[in-house]
Amino acid sequence: MNRAARWPLPVAIVAQRVRGASGRIVVTCAAAVAVVLQPQVAYAELRLNTQAPAKVEVGQRFSVQFTAMADSSDDSPSQPKLPVPTNFAIQGPSVSTQRQVNMSFGHIDNRTGINATWILASNTVGRFRLGPASVISGGHQVSDKAFIVEIVPAGSISGQRQRTGRRSPFDPFDPFGDFDPFSGPLLPPMGQLRQLGQTLPEQVEINGWPHELDIATARDPVAFLDARATPKKVVVGQQISYSVFAYGHAGLFECGNPTQPSFKDFLNHDLIDGDGNREQPMKIGTEVWYASKIQDRALFPLRAGKLVIEPMRVQFRGAGQMGNPQYDNVQRESQPLTITVVEPPLNGRPAGYRLGDVGQFQLTATVEPREVSAHEAVAVNVTLSGIGKLPQNFDLPEIKGVEWLEPTTNEAVERKGGKLAGTRTWQYVVKLNEAGNVNLGKLALPYWDPDHARYEVASVDLGQIRVKPSAVADAEASAAPAASATDPTAELPLVPRDKLAEAPPPPQYWADTRHFWLLLFLGPLSVIASMGLKSLASAVNAKFTSKRDSVKRRTGTQMATCRQILANGDAPAAASALEKALVLAIEAATGIRARGIVRDELASTLTTAGLEQTNADAIVETLNVCDAVRFTGSEPQLLARAIDRAQPLIDSLCRRSVPVKGRGT
Amino acid sequence: MKNPSFKSGAVLLAGLILSTSAVAVATESLDPESQSLFNKATTAIKADAPSEALAALEQIADRGVLHPEASYDRAIAYIKRAHSQRAQSGDLGRAVAALEETLVLRPGDAEAEATLAAVHAELSRERSRKGAQSLLERPPLGRALVRLLPENFWVVTALGASVCCTFGLLAAWLAGSPRRRFVGRVVASIAGASCLLASGLLHAAVQMRHELRTGIVIVPEARLRDAAGLPLPVTVTRDTVGIPEGARVDVSKINDRFCEVLWGETQAYVESSDLQLLPKR
Numbered sequence: 001m002n003r004a005a006r007w008p009l010p011v012a013i014v015a016q017r018v019r020g021a022s023g024r025i026v027v028t029c030a031a032a033v034a035v036v037l038q039p040q041v042a043y044a045e046l047r048l049n050t051q052a053p054a055k056v057e058v059g060q061r062f063s064v065q066f067t068a069m070a071d072s073s074d075d076s077p078s079q080p081k082l083p084v085p086t087n088f089a090i091q092g093p094s095v096s097t098q099r100q101v102n103m104s105f106g107h108i109d110n111r112t113g114i115n116a117t118w119i120l121a122s123n124t125v126g127r128f129r130l131g132p133a134s135v136i137s138g139g140h141q142v143s144d145k146a147f148i149v150e151i152v153p154a155g156s157i158s159g160q161r162q163r164t165g166r167r168s169p170f171d172p173f174d175p176f177g178d179f180d181p182f183s184g185p186l187l188p189p190m191g192q193l194r195q196l197g198q199t200l201p202e203q204v205e206i207n208g209w210p211h212e213l214d215i216a217t218a219r220d221p222v223a224f225l226d227a228r229a230t231p232k233k234v235v236v237g238q239q240i241s242y243s244v245f246a247y248g249h250a251g252l253f254e255c256g257n258p259t260q261p262s263f264k265d266f267l268n269h270d271l272i273d274g275d276g277n278r279e280q281p282m283k284i285g286t287e288v289w290y291a292s293k294i295q296d297r298a299l300f301p302l303r304a305g306k307l308v309i310e311p312m313r314v315q316f317r318g319a320g321q322m323g324n325p326q327y328d329n330v331q332r333e334s335q336p337l338t339i340t341v342v343e344p345p346l347n348g349r350p351a352g353y354r355l356g357d358v359g360q361f362q363l364t365a366t367v368e369p370r371e372v373s374a375h376e377a378v379a380v381n382v383t384l385s386g387i388g389k390l391p392q393n394f395d396l397p398e399i400k401g402v403e404w405l406e407p408t409t410n411e412a413v414e415r416k417g418g419k420l421a422g423t424r425t426w427q428y429v430v431k432l433n434e435a436g437n438v439n440l441g442k443l444a445l446p447y448w449d450p451d452h453a454r455y456e457v458a459s460v461d462l463g464q465i466r467v468k469p470s471a472v473a474d475a476e477a478s479a480a481p482a483a484s485a486t487d488p489t490a491e492l493p494l495v496p497r498d499k500l501a502e503a504p505p506p507p508q509y510w511a512d513t514r515h516f517w518l519l520l521f522l523g524p525l526s527v528i529a530s531m532g533l534k535s536l537a538s539a540v541n542a543k544f545t546s547k548r549d550s551v552k553r554r555t556g557t558q559m560a561t562c563r564q565i566l567a568n569g570d571a572p573a574a575a576s577a578l579e580k581a582l583v584l585a586i587e588a589a590t591g592i593r594a595r596g597i598v599r600d601e602l603a604s605t606l607t608t609a610g611l612e613q614t615n616a617d618a619i620v621e622t623l624n625v626c627d628a629v630r631f632t633g634s635e636p637q638l639l640a641r642a643i644d645r646a647q648p649l650i651d652s653l654c655r656r657s658v659p660v661k662g663r664g665t
Numbered sequence: 666m667k668n669p670s671f672k673s674g675a676v677l678l679a680g681l682i683l684s685t686s687a688v689a690v691a692t693e694s695l696d697p698e699s700q701s702l703f704n705k706a707t708t709a710i711k712a713d714a715p716s717e718a719l720a721a722l723e724q725i726a727d728r729g730v731l732h733p734e735a736s737y738d739r740a741i742a743y744i745k746r747a748h749s750q751r752a753q754s755g756d757l758g759r760a761v762a763a764l765e766e767t768l769v770l771r772p773g774d775a776e777a778e779a780t781l782a783a784v785h786a787e788l789s790r791e792r793s794r795k796g797a798q799s800l801l802e803r804p805p806l807g808r809a810l811v812r813l814l815p816e817n818f819w820v821v822t823a824l825g826a827s828v829c830c831t832f833g834l835l836a837a838w839l840a841g842s843p844r845r846r847f848v849g850r851v852v853a854s855i856a857g858a859s860c861l862l863a864s865g866l867l868h869a870a871v872q873m874r875h876e877l878r879t880g881i882v883i884v885p886e887a888r889l890r891d892a893a894g895l896p897l898p899v900t901v902t903r904d905t906v907g908i909p910e911g912a913r914v915d916v917s918k919i920n921d922r923f924c925e926v927l928w929g930e931t932q933a934y935v936e937s938s939d940l941q942l943l944p945k946r
Contacts, residue, residue: 265921303921346728351702352720396751398714403750488786489744492779496718496738498707500695503733503770506946510820511871520823520864523831524857531838 045071047111048144050133055150061121061285063221063249066093066133066144069100069113077135077142080116085128092118094221098325115326117221122151209282213245213291218284222326223248223316227334229299229309235344236301237356237389238450240266241418244295244312244334249287250326252279252319255294259313261334266299266307267389271415279319298420300389301341302356309337348455350446352395357447359388363460365443370463374435374470377405380462382443385423387416393426397441397462401434435469551588552654555581559650562643571636575629578643582622585653599623610656615649622646699730706738715746731944733771739763740780755883757791758910760784762881762941765913769879769943788911797909802929807869808915816870823863829856878916880926880940882908887939889931894923897933908935916942 052064068077080093093116100111114135122128127150134143215226226245234240246255272295279290294314301307311333318327343355365382372378384390390411396404405428413422432438440462449456510516558581566574586594590609597605599620606616625642695703702721709718722739725732740763747756764781767774803809833856836849886907889897899906908914908928914935918925919942923934 305921349724349727351705351724352717353724395716395720398709398712398716398749398751400713487748488783488790489748489780492744492783494741494744494780496707496710496741497734498704500700500703500732500734504772507772507817509871509874510817511867516820517864520827520860523827524834524853524860527831527834527838531834 046075046077046135046137046142047113048133048135048142050131050144050147052130052147052149054148055152056122057154057156058125058151059121059123059154061119061287062149063287064118064120064130064133066116066118066135067098067113068116068135068137068142069098069111070137071109071111075138076112077114077137079136080114080133081135082116082118082131082133084120084130085122087124088120088122088128088130090118090120092116092221094118096222096326096328096330098328100325117326119218119221125151125153127151209280209291212243212293213280213282215245215247215284215291218247218249218287218289220332222250223253223330223332225294225312225314225332225334227295227309227312227337229337229339232338233340233342234301235342235358235448235450236304237358237448238300239359239388239419240299240301240339241271242268242295242297242299242309242337243293246292246294246314246316246332247284248279248290248316248327250318252290253292253316253327254319255292255314256317257313257315257331258294259333261310261312263297263299263309265302265305266309267302268300269298269413269420270296271298271418271420272296300356300358301339304341304343307339307341309339311336344448344455350455350457352444353446353448353455354391356389357391357445358450359386359390359447360449360451360456361386361388361390361445361447361458363443363445363458365460365462367440367462367465371466371468372432373468375431375433376467376470377429377431378465380428380430380440382426382428382460383423384425384445384458385421386458387419387421388447389420390422390424391445391447394443394445396428397443399438399441401432402438402440403431403433405429405431432465432467435467438465438467439463440465547657551584551657552651555585555588555650555654558584559643559647566636566639566643569636571639572630572633574636574643575626575639578639578646579623579626579630581650582619582626582646585650585657586619588657589653590656594619594623599627615652618645618649622649695725695730695732695735696728699725699728699735703735703738706735706742710738710742710745713745713749715742715749716751718742719746731766731770733767733774733777736763736766736770737774737777737780740767740777740784744780744784754885755910757784757788758881758883758885759941761788761911762883762943765879765881765943769946785911788909792909802912802931804927804929808873808927811866811869811873816867816874819863819867819870823860823867826856826860826863829853830860833857873915874945876917877927878919878945879943880914880916880924881943882910882912882914882935882939883941884939885910887912887926887935889933890923890935892923892925892934894934902930905931908939914940916940 047067047069049067050064051066053062056062064082066080066082068080070076076097080095082090082093084090095114095116098111098113098115100113101108116133116135120130127148129146130149131146132143134141136142218224219226224247226247227243228245229240229242231238231240246253272293279292282289282291295312299309313331313333316327316330316332318325344353344358362385363382364385365380367378367380369378384394390413407426407428409427410425411422412424413420415421430440442459442461444457444459446455446457448454513519558577562574562577562581565577583594586592586606590606590611592605592609594602602623603613603616603620606619607613611619622642622645625638629636629639702725706718706721706725709715709721719739719742722735722742725735726739740760743756743760743763746752747760761781761784764777764784767777768781771777804812830853833849833851833853837846837853838849840846840849886909888907889905891897897906908926908931912928915927916924917927919937922937924937924940925932925934926940
């Protein structure tokens with residue numbers, strides 16, 4: 001599927017199709033037509049190449065590599081795409097950039113491009129058309145040719161491989177044996193190694209790689225890191241074996257610019273040996289990979305909790321001067337790991353156990369000489385050996401008259417079956433200040449044995465020393481207490497309490513009582529709220545009272561005027577005043593403007609507004625009397641009686657005006 | 666200038682409040698294993714073997730057992746070791762922490778207070794010998810005021826003021842004579858202001874109790890750091906780069922490696938391993 005493409009796209013297709021037939025003239029003509037049709041287009045040649053296996057077993061993962069190289073960096077391809085049938089699972093693409101510089105006959109050919117890799121698999125048997133793979137270059141989409149992949153039943157290719165294997169244990173140019181390297185577009189993924197002159201494994205079986213390189217599936221089609229830590233649940237101080245493996249699919253590689261993870265919560269020892277970085281050919285599934293252990297450390301957690309080992313980052317590049325360009329700028333990081341760290345159990349923990357003392361240890365000691373004079377010294381050499389992080393110190397026996405001077409320590413650490421082991425030696429000078437048979441006591445180191453999940457105590461008995469009396473002045477012995485006698489604490493008796501007295505219970509905090517803050521402010525706030533409510537009620541009451549008084553006052557004034565006018569003999573004017581007082585009272589009580597309503601309907605309207613029928617009738621009758629006096633000159637006595645009847649009606653209406661909200665007077 | 670009689674009265678009231686807080690006196694007994702360790706420790710201290718005693722006493726502390734006697738004996742063992750040839754740096758700071766723990770578990774323990782004062786004096790003298798600063802650091806006024814008296818004192822004060830304010834308001838509202846109403850208004854005003862002040866202090870005390878822990882520096886000097894863990898330099902407002910051994914600090918935040926501490930006016934981070942936190946009671 002090697003091809004050269006020129007834009008615009010139709011011309012590229014024409015050029016591709018005619019190549020290999022017979023049409024050099026046709027190609028020339030097509031190119032000429034293109035130049036004629038698109039004279040202003042800046043052409044750039046794009047070389048496309050798609051590689052995929054011709055046959056794959058059902059469920060087997062296979063890779064499709066698509067390379068697009070452009071003459072000009074301005075037209076460098078991007079956004080590779082590979083259409084596949086729906087019954088194919090596809091992963092990727094993993095894209096890396098490439099740069100090729102070829103020198104021939106004084107001409108420098110500089111190309112830039114990309115290499116995209118997809119991982120595919122299908123569970124359907126048959127022949128399927130995949131692709132064409134395409135890229136965007138110079139603002140156009142450029143496609144390569146589609147290709148056919150045949151999915152065959154499981155085991156059918158394995159059989160062929162076995163037969164091939166009998167002929168040749170390993171063909172460095174066809175490690176799979178099931179690809180046809182001469183079928184044009186259907187080259188195996190590893191085919192490119194041959195094109196680029198990579199070093200493939202010699203004639204050896206790729207089945208002798210260390211088991212620690214085994215991994216179930218590749219996490220990336222080109223390269224990846226895999227971090228491992230065992231065990232994942234430990235106690236504080238227990239060794240964790242931490243390793244990082246680098247895997248590359250495009251041939252031998254080197255790892256550069258490593259970013260080490262921080263081991264802030266661990267003590268760590270590098271365990272990697274000189275051969276650790278050698279890449280080994282191995283297989284992941286059926287694919288050939290190269291793998292290398294790039295980290296091997298013994299970690300000792302310093303505290304309990306969920307401790308995280310951060311990822312490690314490296315940059316892959318092809319090994320040697322002609323390194324595989326697929327690795328260019330490929331930076332990968334390992335996965336973060338979480339370690340659960342707990343403290344060893346409290347039950348059964350021996351006194352003097354220090355958190356972190358974990359492993360399997362033995363203590364030995366030598367004491368020489370066994371007989372000295374007072375104020376002379378003996379040499380005590382203590383050796384601690386075992387597996388695990390060797391403790392820095394241990395408690396020395398405290399015996400009166402025995403003075404342990406600062407020791408000299410030596411340490412030798414080695415790797416023992418993946419675990420850190422070693423010996424630590426303390427060389428003490430021990431002064432014996434009192435004569436007699438002095439028992440030096442026992443050295444003890446409690447530790448937690450993770451293999452047996454129990455506490456152990458490594459101990460050694462130092463035995464007795466015969467101390468002969470000496471003529472050295474006792475002043476030496478008393479010098480130290482004299483110096484400390486000036487300390488303020490020296491005046492204290494410093495007597496321990498050996499009886500457990502009663503301990504007071506924890507204090508109770510009253511502020512933590514439920515609803516304390518509500519109770520605290522309840523009294524004052526209740527009084528203030530009551531005062532406020534009372535004031536509010538008074539204000540409301542005063543408002544309504546003044547409103548009622550206003551209506552009553554105005555109707556009263558009208559009635560008084562009415563009576564006065566009637567006394568002066570002007571009955572029509574008195575009738576008008578009476579009517580006005582009545583209308584005011586009606587409006588205050590019901591909100592109805594009585595003058596705007598036909599007299600015949602007034603009684604029913606007032607009844608609807610809530611007045612009693614008798615009162616409504618009395619109001620209408622009074623208003624009729626007023627009209628009669630005003631317009632027909634009826635007898636003034638009728639008006640006087642009407643005034644007397646109207647007075648209680650008006651009072652009643654004024655009382656009704658109080659609870660009615662929003663009615664003006 | 667404080668009035669001594671007022672102070673003694675306040676302390677008396679505080680003691681009364683504390684004593685009334687303790688509803689019952691409980692006997693805290695140790696489990697058999699802890700009891701055995703405790704006996705072993707006291708025997709070791711008497712035999713001038715403080716390291717051995719400390720191994721047992723720290724074991725008791727690791728088991729989560731808190732008892733004033735165990736804490737006191739731990740302090741004694743640390744003091745003895747500090748004066749022995751096995752002295753380790755930070756022994757006196759650890760002794761201070763153990764004594765403070767004793768006083769948390771049994772407030773008013775006179776013997777522990779006297780021992781604590783002696784250890785502080787020794788630390789101060791040691792520091793002055795080296796020309797370093799003293800342990801004393803003045804806390805901000807607010808914190809000092811809140812801690813002037815026990816929390817329950819502020820509870821009682823606030824409640825009393827609240828009751829007085831209530832009666833004053835009732836008198837101002839309902840009393841028949843103008844004189845009584847005036848007296849009511851005065852009482853309500855004074856009691857209301859007192860209630861608000863005591864409530865504010867109480868609230869601050871409750872917040873501090875919930876949000877702050879007390880820690881003791883158990884290394885010769887706890888280096889002051891910023892939030893990223895970088896050492897802080899000396900500045901105009903801060904004339905030191907570390908907190909001395911035995912100093913008492915308020916711890917506001919604790920993470921894996923660092924604690925945010927308030928020491929006097931200084932607010933900074935120190936390594937968590939530089940501090941021993943006191944139990945909360």
